[in-house]
Amino acid sequence: MLFEALALQLGYNATLVAIGSTLLGISAGVTGTFLFLRKRALVSDAISHATLPGVGLAFIAMVLLGGDGRNLAGLMAGSALSAWIGLICVQSLTRRTRLSEDAAIGAVLSVFFGFGVVLLTVIQTMSSGRQAGLDGLLLGSTAGMLMQDAMIIAGGGAITLALVLLLRRAMTLVAFDPQYARSIGIDPDRVDMLTMLLVLSVTVVGLKIVGLILIVALLIIPPVTARFWTERSEKVATYAGVVGGVSGYVGAAISASAPAMPTGPIIVLSCFALFLVSLFLAPERGVLAAYLRHRRFQERVHIRQGLLSLAQQQPVYEPLTIRLLAREGLARLDGVPTEAGRARAAKALLDEHRWQIVHGMADFEAISSLYDGLRDIESVLTADQLAEIDALIGGPAEVMP
Amino acid sequence: MTQLELATDRGHVVAAETLAASPLAIRGLTVSYGEKPAVFSIDATVQDGSMTAIIGPNGAGKSTLLKAALGVIKPLSGTVSVYGAPLEGQRARIAYVPQRASIDWDFPARVIDVVLMGLYRELGLLRRLTGGHRQKAMDCLERVGMADFAERQIGQLSGGQQQRVFLARALAQDADLYLLDEPFAGVDAATEKAIIDVLKTLKSQGKTVIAVHHDLATITEYFDHVFLINVRKVAEGPVATTFTAENLQKAYGGRLATAQIEELELGAG
Numbered sequence: 001m002l003f004e005a006l007a008l009q010l011g012y013n014a015t016l017v018a019i020g021s022t023l024l025g026i027s028a029g030v031t032g033t034f035l036f037l038r039k040r041a042l043v044s045d046a047i048s049h050a051t052l053p054g055v056g057l058a059f060i061a062m063v064l065l066g067g068d069g070r071n072l073a074g075l076m077a078g079s080a081l082s083a084w085i086g087l088i089c090v091q092s093l094t095r096r097t098r099l100s101e102d103a104a105i106g107a108v109l110s111v112f113f114g115f116g117v118v119l120l121t122v123i124q125t126m127s128s129g130r131q132a133g134l135d136g137l138l139l140g141s142t143a144g145m146l147m148q149d150a151m152i153i154a155g156g157g158a159i160t161l162a163l164v165l166l167l168r169r170a171m172t173l174v175a176f177d178p179q180y181a182r183s184i185g186i187d188p189d190r191v192d193m194l195t196m197l198l199v200l201s202v203t204v205v206g207l208k209i210v211g212l213i214l215i216v217a218l219l220i221i222p223p224v225t226a227r228f229w230t231e232r233s234e235k236v237a238t239y240a241g242v243v244g245g246v247s248g249y250v251g252a253a254i255s256a257s258a259p260a261m262p263t264g265p266i267i268v269l270s271c272f273a274l275f276l277v278s279l280f281l282a283p284e285r286g287v288l289a290a291y292l293r294h295r296r297f298q299e300r301v302h303i304r305q306g307l308l309s310l311a312q313q314q315p316v317y318e319p320l321t322i323r324l325l326a327r328e329g330l331a332r333l334d335g336v337p338t339e340a341g342r343a344r345a346a347k348a349l350l351d352e353h354r355w356q357i358v359h360g361m362a363d364f365e366a367i368s369s370l371y372d373g374l375r376d377i378e379s380v381l382t383a384d385q386l387a388e389i390d391a392l393i394g395g396p397a398e399v400m401p
Numbered sequence: 402m403t404q405l406e407l408a409t410d411r412g413h414v415v416a417a418e419t420l421a422a423s424p425l426a427i428r429g430l431t432v433s434y435g436e437k438p439a440v441f442s443i444d445a446t447v448q449d450g451s452m453t454a455i456i457g458p459n460g461a462g463k464s465t466l467l468k469a470a471l472g473v474i475k476p477l478s479g480t481v482s483v484y485g486a487p488l489e490g491q492r493a494r495i496a497y498v499p500q501r502a503s504i505d506w507d508f509p510a511r512v513i514d515v516v517l518m519g520l521y522r523e524l525g526l527l528r529r530l531t532g533g534h535r536q537k538a539m540d541c542l543e544r545v546g547m548a549d550f551a552e553r554q555i556g557q558l559s560g561g562q563q564q565r566v567f568l569a570r571a572l573a574q575d576a577d578l579y580l581l582d583e584p585f586a587g588v589d590a591a592t593e594k595a596i597i598d599v600l601k602t603l604k605s606q607g608k609t610v611i612a613v614h615h616d617l618a619t620i621t622e623y624f625d626h627v628f629l630i631n632v633r634k635v636a637e638g639p640v641a642t643t644f645t646a647e648n649l650q651k652a653y654g655g656r657l658a659t660a661q662i663e664e665l666e667l668g669a670g
Contacts (some may be wrong), residue, residue, distance in 0.1 A: 037508070169521050176508050176518070182473045183497035184522040184574070185489070231554050233509045362591055366549035369559065 014256035016150040017142040021209050021248035021267055023157040028202045028215070029222030029244025031164050033237040034195050036223040037175035043090060043196060044219045046105040048203045048212045050086025051079035052116025055137055055207075059123055069123075070134065072149045072208060076156075079137075079212075080204045086112050087196055140211035140264025142252070149208055156205035160198055164237075171195055172233050209248075210264035217268040218244060225275040228282035247271035299324055300374045304348060306330070310337045311345035350393075351377045357389045422449050422485070424578040424609040425470060430479030432462070432469045439465040441633050443479070447611060452604050453626040454614040458653050461631040463613040464500065464582050471497055471580060483578065493522065496576035500583055501563045506556045513538055513551040515566050519573030541569040544602075546595045561592030568596060579603060581612040585619075597623055617657075617665055620644055 035041055058078020059069040067074070086108050093104035120135060136143075164171075170191050173181045178188040199219065206215040226239035251267030280288050306321040307330065316322055316335050325331035330341035337345060354377050358364045367380045377386070425447040432440050440462035447453055455463045468474040470481050472488055483491035496519070516538040517530065524530065542548045545565040550558065558566065564584060571579060579600070585593050600610050600623075611628075614620065620627060620640060627644045629635035635652040636643050646662045 039505075166526050169524065170526070173518055173521055176510065176515075177499065177504055179468065179473045179499050179503060180497060180518070180570075183471045183492075183495065183499075183580075185492040186521075227509065231509050232511060232514065236509050365546065365591060369562075 013142075013145060014252070016145050016147065017209070017256065017263060018249055018252040020142075020145070020150045020153040020157075021252040021263065022245045023154050023248070024202075024206050024209055025218060025222070025244035025246070025248025025267070025271075026241045027157040027161040027164070027244075028206060028218040029226075029240035029242070030161060030237050031195075031198050031202050032219030032244075033223040033226070033233075033240045034164070034168075034171040034175060035199055035219060036227075037172065037233060037236070038192070038195065039175075040101070040192075041216075041220045042102065042105050043087075044199050044203065045216050046090050046109045046112075047083045047087055047196065047200050048215050049109040049116075050089075050112040051083045051203060051207065051212050052113055052138075053119055054078035054080065054082025054116075055134065055212075056116055056119025056123060057082070059134060060119070060126075063126070072146075073152060075137065076152070076204045076207065079207060080200060082112065082116075083200050083203060084197075087200065091193075136211070137207050138211050138213055139262060140207075140209050140214065140267075142209055142255075142263040145208065153205050153208060156201060160201045160205065161241075163194075164198055167191070167194060167198075168234070168237065176233075209252075210267055214264045214268050217271060218247070221268070221271045221275050222247070225271070225278045228278040228285045231284075243271065243274050247274060297374075303328060303330070304374055307341070307345040307348040308352065310341060311349035353393045354381075354386065354389050357392055423447055423482075424449055424484055425611065426482045426485075427466075427470055428480045428482075430466070430469055430481065431477045432465050432474055433477050438477075438632060440469065440630065443630070443634050445628060445634065445637060447609060447628075448626060450604065450607050450609055451626045452600065452610045452612075452624045453628055454612055454620055454624040455628045455630060456614055456617065456620065456652070457630040457635070458657075461652070463630060466630060467580055467582055467611070467613055471495065473497070493574075494577045496571035496574040496579050498564075498567045498571045498579070498581040498584055500586070501560065501567060502586075504563075506558070506563065508555065510555050511551070512542065512547065512553050512555060512558070512566050515555060516541055516569045516573055519570040522574070538569070538573055541572040542566075544572055544599055545569045559589070561588035564588050565592055565595060568599060572599070577608055579608060579610045581610070583613050583615060586615060617649070617661075620665075621667075 032041075032044070035044055055075050055078055058075050061078070062071060062074045063069040089108045090101070090104045093099050093107070094101045099107075123134060170181070170186050171194075173186060174188045174191045181188050181191070202219065203212065203215050206218065210218055222240035222243040223236055225243045226236045229239055230236055247267055247270040251270040252263055254270065255261035255263040255266040278286065280286055283289055302318070302321045302324050306316050306318075306325045309316050310331065316325070316331070322331065322333060322335055325337075325341065326333050329338060330344055331337045355368075355371050358377075358381070359368050359371070361368070370380055381389070423446045425445065427443055427445040430440060430443040430445075431438055443466060445466075455466060457463050465474060469476045469479075470488075472481070481488045484494060488495075513535065517534065519541070520530075520534050520537070524534075539548060539551060542551055545568050547562060547565050547569060550562065550566075555563070555566065568581075568584065571581075581600075584596050588596070600612075603610055612624075614624070621644065625640055626638065627640055628637045629643070629648050629652040631652045631654075636648040644665075645667055649657055649662055649665075649667075
């Protein structure tokens, strides 16, 4: 069943939902990257909650005009308008008063959401009879998705993505160094506003599939996940798009494979699963890698310190050091060095002297900054350079047993 | 309004050609955070091809003056002209090196990526980065002695190295006027030498350099002009005639002991 869904064989509706979710995931991930880099992730929460009054008002307006209150394009237009007003409120509260942005977000988010819930309650009591399903926009509801809806979502997602690609350099620069950006003529306020508009657009596009409460997850989790795998901002954006797209597709497929599985939450959970994998398994920044690196580092420091002590004929006191030296066959458990241990100790001491010389030479700055007390000096200097340095300190001295 | 009118209008009689030739001419600039002016009614006319140090005590508004001259902070009043024209049209001729403390160095970028930012203005929205751009960035890194670091993560750099990367980014802009905010703050001796060598080379190419500077002991060695400020302008001019005990006393008040002033290599006054 799941396999069939993944292979787009689960029928018309599931296929529409899968395509829409994938595109939404990609554009949310890429757009969210710039929000994340700018450290303004929470603004998206205010934007998304501020869509609700617009949804209610658009429904009422469309019913009063004699149309279908659930027309997606109409609801999206209404939600975009009220999210825009919410965004302006956050911006001007932050700029014109002494409130910090988090306080402004909290205030705007709750007031707009509260107002939206009141409007939805009013709509429940209206006699138009076709209001059922409006609260689906809170958590997403893909059950009755139409071709037209899928087209709007796909088109909106694609346009947003194109604009993000166009603005990527400006947004990266403003996130990294807004003052410098201003000095070369890029207005950070304007770029921030455009970023927020793109986030707003993703939010509105995502209403139908993941809903306004969960869209934040799709904006933020992909870049956070991507950050574990790379140290370059363009790659963070690319990987975030992949993470978002995969979660959108897999989430839609899983929810289609079982009856009454909510699409939005499943997409978010798929995304979270990718996050968890990255958190633990990412090669550089992952938790596991960091732990192993720390352990290895600690062992190497102990061995190095032990060797330097042996070279200077000082006793080694720390039990861990002795155990590690013994494990490597460099010393006996009573702390007496082996033949191999004496040789390594002499080498360690010599390297230490060599490094000291390297530190004093301006030409070797890049190499000198690699010094961590452990690195093999042969791995950074050529034999000729070493000979030159050795000439300055004299040959290695033998360690007396 | 012509430059001449602009100048006389404010009660300053400055020849029009001086203003037109000046890389940076500031008239009546006031910036305030809240209701307390950080810099007040500053006039400055920077000499073309000079190396000017902005000096003054902590909180005197040195960095603020620099940022306002660049339009990074919006001034309350005053005008800034760059090579005789309004600032906005002259952005391509200015390069700015901000304080490195204002940056999050855990940002996902390599050294070369930061230097390439110096070309963003030139690239605009649509142009792609080419090998030529990368080569230019590498050349700029070479000039500050950081070419070996191109692929390193910016978070792995020392303070002095970060400063040199910022200078390389400014060099990539190929500007005529360089404004640096405390380029020597908290850097090692090797960096200080590398930076001052680059700045002197710029000067020898006819570029103009303005730097906020803290270390009064190196003024005479590094700069040829000084601008003394303590919210208001105290004095501006060549080091030989302006960097005097009297002016320092005026700018720093009691914060600089007479003994400290005596140790400095001062102008004749």
